């Protein structure tokens with residue numbers, strides 16, 4: 491009986507797939523062929539590296555993957571057009587929210603219009619206050635991260651990876667059929683989302699128990715205005731993903747780069763030594779703001795390894811990008827911070843090198859246009875947690891670098907990433923951590 495059902499399920503998905511192939515235009519151009527047959531993986535570790543290669547070769551810095559109905563650009567003028575000038579023509583769109591709806595629900599990442607605006611306003615009240623958050627973060631790093639390093643543990647959540655797989659399907663029909671049939675990665679995603687929901691329900695329950703009316707944290711703010719558990723669940727999961735996976739990704743690449751560039755590590759240690767008084771254990775918020783080299787190193791590491799490597803919108807109406815590329819209504823437009831970092835036209839001949847100095851003018855950190863560096867997105871939907879993220883990263887580096895030495899083990903070559911929503915390093919970054927002697931602090 492089971493094998494008959496499996497046979498039936500497989501036949502049905504094959505049939506649906508064939509219908510899709512007939513209905514959709516099946517492009518046989520070299521790029522689409524290479525995509526559909528995954529031939530790019532012979533020469534590239536990551537899909538992003540292949541896209542980068544195509545974008546570098548394109549005179550307009552824009553390419554099309556016809557089978558995905560996707561226009562991909564690494565052109566800063568196009569990015570400004572999409573994220574700012576024609577913001578209302580490029581919402582997230584229904585296609586995107588469908589892919590992520592099981593995990594993100596109606597949370598800020600997955601909605602447009604009034605619901606987005608409402609959540610953005612609510613969240614900006616909380617996320618704007620970085621100096622308050624500093625004490626919290628600093629305390630958590632000291633009381634939890636530092637002790638944790640001795641007993642290196644790792645926890646991972648597959649729901650984002652499984653959701654991201656949907657976006658790689660040539661047609662939504664494929665993952666939707668699997669969802670109906672509860673098969674393959676869709677079955678695993680369902681289980682992962684159930685686990686996430688269970689944990690979140692516990693958090694809401696706990697918050698209700700301790701009271702939330704006076705508590706000025708993000709969840710409390712939302713609980714004051716809504717009692718809808720589904721909505722609160724969506725708020726929580728969106729902010730957990732926004733704030734946890736991105737910073738984790740950024741820190742992983744940062745440490746990998748530092749370990750491969752001892753000269754940068756030395757300059758960081760020197761900057762920290764000069765800033766802190768002899769007997770001071772932890773930096774203050776005011777001191778952290780003065781760390782220009784650290785800020786430059788963090789920006790530079792996220793330039794090369796943006797935690798969100800690319801981001802897509804869907805065109806409401808036909809449009810023409812500033813470089814002349816035509817965009818059809820209902821199709822996808824993607825801008826690609828990972829590829830943009832590797833464009834000589836944007837960052838010069840040394841674009842592939844890790845050089846914090848490119849962010850410094852006379853030793854002082856110097857901001858670049860967010861459309862050239864859309865790591866935190868840009869325009870009206872710029873990341874709300876940017877300052878918080880930078881402060882968290884600096885706090886972690888400040889606490890770890892003086893106390894520990896790190897050595898990479900069994901890790902050669904370039905970073906490889908899982909196809910997840912945030913750039914997750916495949917198999918993590920294996921390091922040996924050892925405490926530095928007190929004299930060397």
Ligand code: HEM
Pocket residue numbers: 598599610613617729732733734736737740796797798801802864865866867870871872873874875876878879880
């Ligand atoms: C290095 C760390 C981070 C990076 C690189 C980053 C990057 C981004 C990007 C690219 C977006 C746009 C996503 C999209 O619309 O598709 C975004 C949105 C957002 N981020 Fe961050 N983020 C980081 C950390 C954080 C933190 C710590 C928080 C706070 C908890 C946060 C809160 C948000 C929120 C609320 C949005 C949605 C904004 C909106 O749609 O209006 N982010 N972030």
